Amino acid sequence: MNFRKTLVTTTALASFAMVGAAAAADYTIGITQNNVGVDSYQTTYEKAFIAAAEANDKVDAVVLDAGGDVARQIAQMEDLIQQNVDAIIIWPTNGQAVIPAVRKAHNAGIPVIVTNSNIAEEGFDFVRSFSGPDNVTQGARSAEIMCDKFKEMGIENEAQVVQISGQPGYTTAIERAGGFEDRLPEVCPNVTLVETQPGDWNREKSQQVMEAFLVKYDDIDGVYSGDDNMGVGALNAAKAADRAGDIIFVGATNFAVGYEAMGRGEYWGSIYQSPVDDAEAALQTAIDVLDGKDIPFLNYFDTPKITQDNMSEFDKPVF
Amino acid sequence: MAQSHLKAVGEILAKHGILVAFILFMIAFALLNPRFINSDNLLGVVRSSAILGVMAIGVTFVVVSGNLDLSVGSMMSFSTIVVLDLHDKLGPLLGIPAMFAMTMALGALIGFLVGYLKLNSLIVTLGMLSAIHGLTLTYSGGKNMDIADKDGTWFGFFGQGELLGVPVPILMFALLAAGLTLVLSKTPFGRKVYAVGGNGVAATFSGIPRARIVFYCYLISSFCVAMAGLIQASRSLGSQNTVGQGLELQVLAAVILGGASLLGGSGTIFKTVIGVLILGFIQNGLLLVGLEFYVQYIVTWVIIILAVWLDIAAKRGQLWSPIA
């Protein structure tokens, strides 16, 4: 055994700088993210989270990525529980499938904070807090943006709208679609939502779904997509069929590509949501929970509307 | 008498069965939804199957030479991400050839492993499927790859442009198909690919450098994948790391549907193109008829099994297999 000891001491100094751990970090916080490789929002979220953790010398962060696979996320939860971290932050790949794993952490006395996309109701009593955007409000706000634009154009009585939703089973997708579908009839009763198809947060798939819509429906007045990444995919399809001019595109989670499209006047509006706020809010919530502070169960951070009119007030998203 | 009769019918069916099936499908869908046969729709379908088609042409070479290639899916993601990245770093004129070189280097590696080291092509390309996916993620750091200034570049020409009224992807698809048909059926190299796939030992006995032929087939396949990556990247001027995921099995389905045998030695590019179009039009037809996209999976299952079964039945002269 002494072989390992000598090995440990000689290289401990070398590794010291790399891990950047302070003398004795009070908390080790583990995070299992949804799918870092899927889009820039998530990649920027991870960078912001790591930066925030390193900046705060009270915290050691174990950063894992489930790569979109439920089985792997459950395995990562078990690993974090087994390594008895002080708190676990989870960005669920599937709001329902992770509930038993969250319960296991709860039973092991490890507080669980959900970030970005909430888990289903049944899991609420195993979770200390949800930190992220209020997706239902976001959906409603997008409906309002679209309806105001239709009124401005005077077509709010015969407009037809299609929706490209996020990954099925993903809470954010369900909440945003729900928010949009509930709010739209309230503000623009005569606008009809003709069809909804999932784009799985994937730009290429959204482009194909939009192409199918364009073939199926001769006049489309508005497209609501779960996020700008999918929205731009739909925009590309419309531009290829050169019908982009007479379609109002409204999305959510304003990406850089969305912001530029708005700058070019092709994309009408979106919801401004910064992954950096998302990451920092999640870390701060975890620290507050460990410090014993009481924080609201639903800890939303604000996500304002952004349209071509007021885009100058916001600086271009960094993802 | 019955058996030779079945064999005759089988022969015709095996030779042109795919064409017959293709025409029947088109008629059926046209009747169900007239919008199906309007020129925009037809053109749209061919344009969207161009990417799969270009890759299928490359894989046809590999299958005719008696091997398999499961790595084309992740290799296509790799080429798409790389060309977008290099477009901003080196500019399109340098970026595109650099991407072709990098993608064909991967093809050369596989060609070396399967051709010269004679390793099993299914397992090698299965390993490369995962390794290249890892390579792509490392290269892009997990981020989407988007061209910074989308309006200021002519790069969109390949995916979105039109020439003489025909969308560029279709032209590239047609040009590549014509060119490689010439190579496969009208050049000594093509004849050798059929020989190596049909009977490797006899080919070597006839002085054909079997390892080199297999190596070139994988090189051609990677060239086609690079072409597909170019079209895909240019189509949306941005892409995710997983854009090519799952394409390898769709490509294989199209090649098999076209009539190429997995044992090697048979199959043509024309038939593969028909296989690709069948897949494309079924998906489109079902959509227009109002069925969900996944019904296409079930239809594809049925016609793959039927197409290959009839082909084998014709060759052996009996419908049911002789296995006791």
Added chain:
Amino acid sequence: MSAQAPVLELKDIVKTFPGVIALDHVSLDILPGEVHALMGENGAGKSTLMKVLGGIYQPDEGDILVAGEKTILRTPLEAKGKGIVFIHQELSLAEELSVAENIYMGELPRKSLGRVDWSKLFSDVDEILGRLNCNFNAQTIVGDLSIANQQMVEIARALTVEATTVIFDEPTASLTDAEKVVLFDIIEDLKSRGVGIVYISHRMEEIFKISDRISVLRDGEYRGTLKASDTNQDELTQLMIGRSLEHTRPDLSQSNGDVALEVKGLSCGKLFHDVSFKVHAGEVVGFYGLVGAGRTEVAETIFGMRNKSSGEIFLNGEKVEINSPADAIAHGISLVPEDRKGQGLVLGMNCRDNMTLPQIDDLTVSGLTAPQSEQEIFKKYRDQLEIKTPNWKQTVGNLSGGNQQKIVIGKWLSMHPNLLIVDEPTRGIDVGSKSEIHNLIRELAGQGYAIIVISSEMPEILSVSDKIVAMFHGEIVHTFTSSNVTEDKLVQAISGIYEPENAA
């Protein structure tokens, strides 16, 4: 051997393949406790007859009587059920499984729940192996056994069933002398227990050592049965060869060409060693020997399919290095392989493409293939070799064996090689057109080609070759010239018992 009722009887068996009458009213009877040898040239119908007996082929006419009762044998399994066991020359064993599982394949003793009764299986098999005094046991993995031992496993399989007839097809081809002794003891043991044995072989001295009666087949016809005790090698050879030799030998033009090929001290691992010979332009050198003598391996090494371990090859006096068939072809060597289907043809391709495959690179017009010039080559050799095929588009797989053979010959002749090697030129060719091929070979020699012919049919070698190289177990025993060769010297040479008195 008293006139007991025969264990097995064949009456007027006829079997035809497209264009070939393989068996022409052959009758044969096997008595219990008798070793009945069956002799005949290659292509005389021996293996076809045995495949009929073994249930692999169905006879077109004639009956098979097992213990006097007419039976139909549809599959090898049915034949085995009737007590007829066939030990093939090529072994059909599962190399990954144990000896026991191979012997009882398909009939493993069972316990409840479909479990294998291993104890019973191993004890039964060990008992049989004991009787054959094998040096391995029931649990050895077949893949680890030598060829000879694997053959013992096949023989052991025969003893698992109450066999009334056991057919051996060239069993001693790859056995050492010691292993042969063990085999003959087993045959004696089977004989003593009243089993009828059919023994197919080329080797005269084995035949005379163990067989009671000898039947001879020639060109698919039954030539008669002799008692081993009152006949001798010459009478048997005469019966086998039939037609007198003189008139079959064409006038051999004296070869005066220079040395096209010279091989010095060539060897390749265990396959053959220290092989040296010369081939002059316009001369046919015949290689004669038994299976496993190394003749094909020598040809494959010259052609670059195998890497030589030592020795040199000279073409037209100039030393050459040949590491691949492509090198050999570049040096103008052509090899018509013994295994047409496996090594000679791409069955899925059409006739023309197969024929022009080796020279496809030269038949191009601006990079593309030139169909017309290919067509010409195909037509030329189709007519010259009289290949019966509707048109060039016909896939080779659909042709008869003889025509396939001719396509391969045409393929290599069209290369205009300066050294042509033909391995078993007339195997699978119908008797009628055999002499056609022989004349063609002689004609080519006349035109100055240097030719090597490998054959295991004595009349063919004698009628075609200017020089005959006899090989046994990887070595050249002796080289005869057409003037000083006789049958029995040749037979002795290939059986390794030839003492060159003072012959040239």
Added chain:
Amino acid sequence: MKNTNLAKRLQDSAIWIFIALELAFFGIAGEFLSLSDGNFLAPDNMLLLIKQTVPLGIIALGMTIIMINGNIDLSVGPIFALCAIVMLDSMTWPIFAGLGDGVIVIAWALAILVGVVLGAINGFIVWKTGVDAFIVTLGSMLGYRGLVFLYNGEQPTYHLNWTLVDIAESAPLGIPLPILIFAGCILFTWWLTKRTVHGRNAFAIGDNRTAAVNAGIRVGPHMVWNYVLIGLLVAISSATFYSASGSVNPNDGMLYELWIITAVVLGGTKLTGGRGSIIGTVGGVIAIQLMRKGLGHIGADTAMVNLVIGSILIVVLYLDRQLNRKGEEELNS
């Protein structure tokens, strides 16, 4: 003959040597690179490792027998998803309303029924049409995925029954239930391949099909039983996993077939049939999961994991080829 025995023994134990190397590497590397204080080689971390190999492991056992038989099955992914969907959804069917928690047993039974039926369909098509198993199961992979989507569109199938979750997470005798089920499947398939006539015939057919046919083994039904067996094992794996998670997405099980074939080949089973071992496959599955977990432990991201596993597969393939290279008799074709 001696070197072939050595080569064979080396081959059989190759995968376990590889696992030992992995353990050593991650054990030591883990000390420095990993942020968590837990020791990688701690017993309960290893137990967790085994538990995480269960889903792919159980299916790999069935795939081993299929490949020994000379066939292959690409459709295990969608079957895995379909069994789970039927299991979870059947618990909400009104006709079982009265049973309360008793419905769990029925749900498992239905899941197994689905697996067996889908396996049998594959088997019959391969048998009766004579089409190559690769193409048949490539087709059924697409077809069964279509059935998964047909069942519930793109929406996940979701039913959280806490008793079911408690059963799935229970650990009788201190060992998690999934590991016990996995052990049971290993025992059964090992017993099948080593002790039963059916198992030994699988080797015979895979190694020399003509010899097997001549010996009177009925190859057709034998194949169908093997496909039924893999269907059963996929159903067991699916029921075990989804009982603990309660929700299944239509895209679940994606690429499972590729990882499972990789594990079986790493374990020493030949693709062309005739040779393979259940124990080797268990080694193959553990080796891959250990690689994933180890790389995760030392902070490597998904990119590195994919890169490493893909390359290791090719290296092992090359070594395997060197090990059983025949003598110089081989023609250099």
